[in-house]
Amino acid sequence: MAQQVKTAITPTRAEDYPEWYQQVIRAADLAENSPVRGCMVIKPWGYAIWENIQRVLDGMFKATGHVNAYFPLFIPLSFLEKEAAHVEGFAKECAVVTHHRLKSVDGKLVPDGELEEPLIVRPTSETIIGAMFAKWVQSYRDLPLLINQWANVVRWEMRTRMFLRTTEFLWQEGHTAHATQTEALEETAKMLEVYADFAENYMAMPVIKGEKTEGERFPGAVSTFSIEAMMQDRKALQAGTSHFLGQNFSKASDIKFLDDKGELVHAWTTSWGVSTRLVGGLLMTHSDDDGLVLPPRLAPLHVVIVPILRDDADSAKVLEYCQSLAKQIGDVQYDGQKVRVELDRREGRGGDKIWSWIKKGVPVRLEVGPRDFAADSVFMGRRDLTPKDKKGLKREEFLAELPRILQEIQDGLLSRAKAHRQANTVKIDDKEELYRFFTPKNAEKPEIHGGFALCHFEGGKEAEEQLKNDLNVTVRCIPLNAEPEEGKCIMTGRPSQRRVVVGKSY
RNA sequence: CGGGGCGUAGCUCAGCUUGGUUUAGAGCGCCUGGUUUGGGACCAGGAGGCCGGUGGUUCAAAUCCACUCGCCCCGACCA
Numbered sequence: 001m002a003q004q005v006k007t008a009i010t011p012t013r014a015e016d017y018p019e020w021y022q023q024v025i026r027a028a029d030l031a032e033n034s035p036v037r038g039c040m041v042i043k044p045w046g047y048a049i050w051e052n053i054q055r056v057l058d059g060m061f062k063a064t065g066h067v068n069a070y071f072p073l074f075i076p077l078s079f080l081e082k083e084a085a086h087v088e089g090f091a092k093e094c095a096v097v098t099h100h101r102l103k104s105v106d107g108k109l110v111p112d113g114e115l116e117e118p119l120i121v122r123p124t125s126e127t128i129i130g131a132m133f134a135k136w137v138q139s140y141r142d143l144p145l146l147i148n149q150w151a152n153v154v155r156w157e158m159r160t161r162m163f164l165r166t167t168e169f170l171w172q173e174g175h176t177a178h179a180t181q182t183e184a185l186e187e188t189a190k191m192l193e194v195y196a197d198f199a200e201n202y203m204a205m206p207v208i209k210g211e212k213t214e215g216e217r218f219p220g221a222v223s224t225f226s227i228e229a230m231m232q233d234r235k236a237l238q239a240g241t242s243h244f245l246g247q248n249f250s251k252a253s254d255i256k257f258l259d260d261k262g263e264l265v266h267a268w269t270t271s272w273g274v275s276t277r278l279v280g281g282l283l284m285t286h287s288d289d290d291g292l293v294l295p296p297r298l299a300p301l302h303v304v305i306v307p308i309l310r311d312d313a314d315s316a317k318v319l320e321y322c323q324s325l326a327k328q329i330g331d332v333q334y335d336g337q338k339v340r341v342e343l344d345r346r347e348g349r350g351g352d353k354i355w356s357w358i359k360k361g362v363p364v365r366l367e368v369g370p371r372d373f374a375a376d377s378v379f380m381g382r383r384d385l386t387p388k389d390k391k392g393l394k395r396e397e398f399l400a401e402l403p404r405i406l407q408e409i410q411d412g413l414l415s416r417a418k419a420h421r422q423a424n425t426v427k428i429d430d431k432e433e434l435y436r437f438f439t440p441k442n443a444e445k446p447e448i449h450g451g452f453a454l455c456h457f458e459g460g461k462e463a464e465e466q467l468k469n470d471l472n473v474t475v476r477c478i479p480l481n482a483e484p485e486e487g488k489c490i491m492t493g494r495p496s497q498r499r500v501v502v503g504k505s506y
Numbered sequence: 507c508g509g510g511g512c513g514u515a516g517c518u519c520a521g522c523u524u525g526g527u528u529u530a531g532a533g534c535g536c537c538u539g540g541u542u543u544g545g546g547a548c549c550a551g552g553a554g555g556c557c558g559g560u561g562g563u564u565c566a567a568a569u570c571c572a573c574u575c576g577c578c579c580c581g582a583c584c585a
Contacts, residue, residue, distance in 0.1 A: 010518090018578080019578080153585095158507070158584085238585060274585085276585095306545095310544090350545045369544055472581080506584095
């Protein structure tokens, strides 16, 4: 009888990827569904990951000259009407506030006090920030205006998925105003670069920087840029966006200033954002059939110590040893900070505790018992290796090696993710082959298939529409660093100068 | 909002086709006691469910019917 390796998560990725995703969230205690449809409760472990994302990104924003501010959750309905494309993009998914109090009727509470002008709950803040920018900007000396806000937004989506798409989500939205088009375009590119840097170097998630096609553009933007990552089911995840808004919003909101020649002109604006979706991306990039795997730079804990206790006489000594060990580990520096360590003093058997940390994705586990105490050593397991792959190290050696081990895990996750993306990225020049690539063998229960197809594409909206209808794939982006290459559009045969990324997406 | 699947204990599910010994079960988890101890252990005892909700058919409904709510998947929409 062949012994099957028992995985902590069922089903496995290969068996049922969407279900696996949900089970990892539950096993790692990241979040759970709330009584409100489409909204989730982010639990401490999940929120701690988001806090790390916030901390790092916030530092990057400040380092590039941005400052934080906060704008209201409610936006007057009339504000949304100001920019035509924007209206069209967001009107059908807005939560609307129409009343400002409740009254009791037959024991039931019903809305009362109707508002003269309804308020919408922000789906994004271009309009209200634009209204404020209009007041703040009068002279070219007031520019550039570089503002960011950390906030929640609401988009009444039809279908939700934990972290990837929820009705309410947390994000960061940067909004800037500039004196010239060039400056605004530079800002758009700069922030895309910040996102790419963060994704690769902190999330260990390789991304492709690119421009969106017309069909995928942000409502109201002149051009939209994104970072696109490949998940383990080979679907693309748009992980961050940066928009060049031209003068569309400054005209809509009347953001005008006197330039250095004394002329009254409209400002050029940008906006850019990433959301709690990143947590979902992090999960789907690295996690395995035993649960979450976290890159050290964003892990809430780097090291967890699980004491192995036998009898009372040993226990006291082991615990004492663990405590001093925890203190020493906490003094080690990694990534410019103290190593985050926890001693798991919960009651219960070692095995259960160890598996709980495996499922939560802590990079380094130490199992410390009487033997280790006696030998002044530790027994270490790494989350990037299998659960059984553990080894003993002298305490001093471990302490000295720890920063290198953490960085090795961080780098290893990135290269593993890169290898996965590369293995599933192909150049395709034949339409039939493209259709084969994106058609599952088993239509009933589609297996993991497809990936990124690099194709010549000059088909415009109709051809994109056809791709979407036939294969449910889209042009994810036109890569920025693509090498110019002569070719023919895979859909229309028209001449093309560069390849685009085609894929299924979240 | 369309198509499919599913709602029975905290979790995973059996029971439903062929209504009636089902005062509603199992495994895991939980609580208590004990035995264990380099590992998701074992034994004994225990707590926990008006079978998603409402209505109907019937002498009798977890089981049949209608409606409804919720969740998941696949679409349409989107970060």
